[in-house]
Amino acid sequence: MPAQIDFKSGSEVRSACRNGELTGQTSGLAPGYAQANLVVLPREYAFDFLLFCQRNPKPCPLLDVTEPGETSPLRAAPAADLRTDLPRYRVWRNGKLADEPGDVSSLWRDDLVSFVIGCSFTFEAAMLRAGLPVRHVEQGCNVPMYKTNIACDPAGCFSGPLVVSMRPMTHSQAVQAVQVTSRYPQVHGAPVHFGEPSLIGVGDLSRPDFGDAVEVRDGEIPVYWACGVTPQCALMNAGVPFAITHSPGCMFVTDLLDESLAIG
Amino acid sequence: MPAQIDFKSGSEVRSACRNGELTGQTSGLAPGYAQANLVVLPREYAFDFLLFCQRNPKPCPLLDVTEPGETSPLRAAPAADLRTDLPRYRVWRNGKLADEPGDVSSLWRDDLVSFVIGCSFTFEAAMLRAGLPVRHVEQGCNVPMYKTNIACDPAGCFSGPLVVSMRPMTHSQAVQAVQVTSRYPQVHGAPVHFGEPSLIGVGDLSRPDFGDAVEVRDGEIPVYWACGVTPQCALMNAGVPFAITHSPGCMFVTDLLDESLAIG
Numbered sequence: 001m002p003a004q005i006d007f008k009s010g011s012e013v014r015s016a017c018r019n020g021e022l023t024g025q026t027s028g029l030a031p032g033y034a035q036a037n038l039v040v041l042p043r044e045y046a047f048d049f050l051l052f053c054q055r056n057p058k059p060c061p062l063l064d065v066t067e068p069g070e071t072s073p074l075r076a077a078p079a080a081d082l083r084t085d086l087p088r089y090r091v092w093r094n095g096k097l098a099d100e101p102g103d104v105s106s107l108w109r110d111d112l113v114s115f116v117i118g119c120s121f122t123f124e125a126a127m128l129r130a131g132l133p134v135r136h137v138e139q140g141c142n143v144p145m146y147k148t149n150i151a152c153d154p155a156g157c158f159s160g161p162l163v164v165s166m167r168p169m170t171h172s173q174a175v176q177a178v179q180v181t182s183r184y185p186q187v188h189g190a191p192v193h194f195g196e197p198s199l200i201g202v203g204d205l206s207r208p209d210f211g212d213a214v215e216v217r218d219g220e221i222p223v224y225w226a227c228g229v230t231p232q233c234a235l236m237n238a239g240v241p242f243a244i245t246h247s248p249g250c251m252f253v254t255d256l257l258d259e260s261l262a263i264g
Numbered sequence: 265m266p267a268q269i270d271f272k273s274g275s276e277v278r279s280a281c282r283n284g285e286l287t288g289q290t291s292g293l294a295p296g297y298a299q300a301n302l303v304v305l306p307r308e309y310a311f312d313f314l315l316f317c318q319r320n321p322k323p324c325p326l327l328d329v330t331e332p333g334e335t336s337p338l339r340a341a342p343a344a345d346l347r348t349d350l351p352r353y354r355v356w357r358n359g360k361l362a363d364e365p366g367d368v369s370s371l372w373r374d375d376l377v378s379f380v381i382g383c384s385f386t387f388e389a390a391m392l393r394a395g396l397p398v399r400h401v402e403q404g405c406n407v408p409m410y411k412t413n414i415a416c417d418p419a420g421c422f423s424g425p426l427v428v429s430m431r432p433m434t435h436s437q438a439v440q441a442v443q444v445t446s447r448y449p450q451v452h453g454a455p456v457h458f459g460e461p462s463l464i465g466v467g468d469l470s471r472p473d474f475g476d477a478v479e480v481r482d483g484e485i486p487v488y489w490a491c492g493v494t495p496q497c498a499l500m501n502a503g504v505p506f507a508i509t510h511s512p513g514c515m516f517v518t519d520l521l522d523e524s525l526a527i528g
Contacts, residue, residue: 047311051329054314055339065315067420075319075417113311153339156331263527 009033010077010253014085022087023102025142025249028134031125034187034258035251036063036076037117037228038086039235040104040244043068046113048156052234053115055153059162059230061186063254063261064116071108073116076254082114088247090232095239104244112244117228118187119251120165122258123180130180133169135214142249143167144208145227149201150192152230157240160233164192164224166205168216174223181225183262194223210248273297274341274517278349286351287366289406289513292398295389298451298522299515300327300340301381301492302350303499304368304508307332310377312420316498317379319417323426323494325450327520328380335372340380340518347372352511354496359503368508376508381492382451383515384429386522387444394444397433399478406513407431408472409491413465414456416494421504424497428456428488430469432480438487445489450525458487474512 007013010033016022026035041049046068053060064076071081083105091099091107120143124134136143143165150162169177174194182190193200205222206213210229216222235243246252271277274297280286290299305313310332317324328340335345347369355363355371384407388398400407407429414426433441438458446454457464469486470477474493480486499507510516 043311047307047314050311050314050318051331054318054326054329062318065318067315 010255011079013253014077014080017087018081018084020102024087026087026251026253027121027124027143027249028137030253032258034063034254034256034261035119035121036254037119037231038082038244038246038252039115039117039231040082040112041115041240042109042242043111043113045157045240048158049115049231051155052152052158052231053117055155056230058188058192058226059152059228061118061188062115063118063186063256066114068113069110070114073114073254076116076256078255082252083108086246086252087250090245090247092235092240092243092245094241095236100247107244116252116254117231118261119228120188120225121251122187122261123184125258126180126184127177130176132173132177132180133167135168136212139214141214142211144205144213145210145229145248146197146202147209147233152234157238158234160230160237162192163209163227163230163233164200165227166222166224168214168220168222170219171221174221177223184258185263186261188226188228191223192226195221197222200224274519275343277517278341278344281351282345282348284366288351290351290515290517291385291388291407291513292401294517296522298327298518298520298525299383299385300518301383301495302346302508302510302516303379303381303495304346304376305379305504306373306506307375307377309421309504312422313379313495315419316416316422316495317381319419320494322452322456322490323416323492325382325452326379327382327450327518330378332377333374334378337378337380337518340520342519346378346516350510350516351514354509354511356499356504356507356509358505359500364511371508380516380518381495382525383492384452384489385515386451386525387448389522390444390448391441394440396437396441396444397431399432400476403478405478406475408469408477409474409493409512410461410466411473411497416498421502422498424494424501426456427473427491427494427497428464429491430486430488432478432484432486434483435485438485441487447526448522449527452490452492455487456490459485461486464488
């Protein structure tokens with residue numbers, strides 16, 4: 001159970017990824033350090049994708065974007081190597097999942113631009129400090145994620161549905177969760193919806209599109225946040241010839257402190 | 265004095281620009297409607313410039329970015345025409361100011377991408393509502409703007425100094441100005457500095473680099489906000505073959521309500 005290893009910093013998590021010791025999901029690891037989604041694309045697609053992020057800041061809040069070919073995100077974790085420091089990657093060819101390796105060094109190219117996109121795992125530490133439940137952390141599994149019927153604002157070749165992560169809680173906890181997570185706009189911020197899943201085109205909560213199902217107890221409602229898997233759907237739709245992303249739940253842990261991203 | 269015409273909306277200001285009735289600065293016009301800087305660049309430079317904005321959100325807060333060739337900013341003012349709806353433009357060739365026309369229709373190209381960048385004129389209505397002084401509005405002139413010795417975070421071919429706008433006020437008013445303007449991060453937000461100009465490399469306050477000097481009264485300190493002329497300096501430094509911007513102080517007035525941009 002990687003979640004039981006006591007990682008004290010983003011740097012320690014990244015070392016464990018680089019050494020092959022950590023190959024699974026990162027929720028709950030190195031509490032206090034911001035976690036991030038990764039999208040790596042050829043320079044040719046970088047303007048359209050950056051524009052997609054700019055137009056869809058809730059699912060795609062940018063923590064850092066590299067110059068073409070750079071392997072370290074200088075603002076989010078200057079000593080990191082994006083080719084080795086995630087537990088698991090996804091490699092996409094022509095919009096289709098081609099491989100899911102633990103290292104992408106051999107695939108690196110000088111024209112690749114890396115997008116480091118805030119992840120909601122970041123505000124889970126703040127939720128826990130406020131006494132709010134984070135069910136997938138309790139259950140030691142990955143957060144459940146669902147495709148919705150809410151369309152992202154398209155940009156160039158990129159378009160697709162908003163993907164959400166879901167955390168169940170009571171109504172009064174949901175109010176507090178809005179307050180707590182609103183302070184973190186750079187890691188998806190406030191929820192986009194709560195309650196009845198069909199209102200956002202989600203069918204069976206027990207069958208998430210990504211990640212693992214979690215228990216929704218009596219008196220609880222599902223609360224949904226914009227999710228960094230959204231850009232993966234946009235990549236699939238665009239059929240980009242080549243791209244690399246993180247594997248869902250297996251995030252890039254940065255040097256940025258959660259609280260350095262908080263407002264208000 | 266254009267400032268005395270009673271414009272009720274962004275649309276009315278833009279009509280007056282289109283008809284050639286308004287050719288001067290826009291501070292104080294159509295109170296409540298967000299004003300914006302404009303940068304128009306060939307697609308070839310659009311990724312680097314978008315990255316420059318992403319890395320420097322205080323001077324370059326993006327309200328809208330168009331697809332290549334689009335003449336209307338669909339999110340900020342869908343019925344507007346960016347080629348005619350500003351009072352005055354600047355045309356840049358190889359990083360040098362080439363012309364300052366009132367209309368750029370004849371220069372338009374299918375590969376031009378337009379960046380609509382929030383302007384601090386937007387939060388002046390909120391400052392006035394809070395009883396704070398806005399000296400250049402009182403004096404009926406353009407806001408004074410200064411190049412600082414603070415370097416922007418470079419991106420691709422773009423780099424340069426942070427440019428600031430300045431508004432003088434008392435110390436206690438400065439505290440309140442921090443509170444008021446912090447609510448508007450998409451139009452430069454909180455001040456970047458206050459007090460002694462030499463600490464940010466500004467020499468003589470009576471000789472601004474752009475705009476007009478304003479009176480600083482006894483007991484007042486200068487308060488500085490990041491300014492949307494910053495990207496014009498980056499354009500000059502990059503020596504981009506062709507670009508169009510607004511003329512300093514002669515902004516694009518959007519359909520966005522100031523309060524729709526407020527947080528907290």
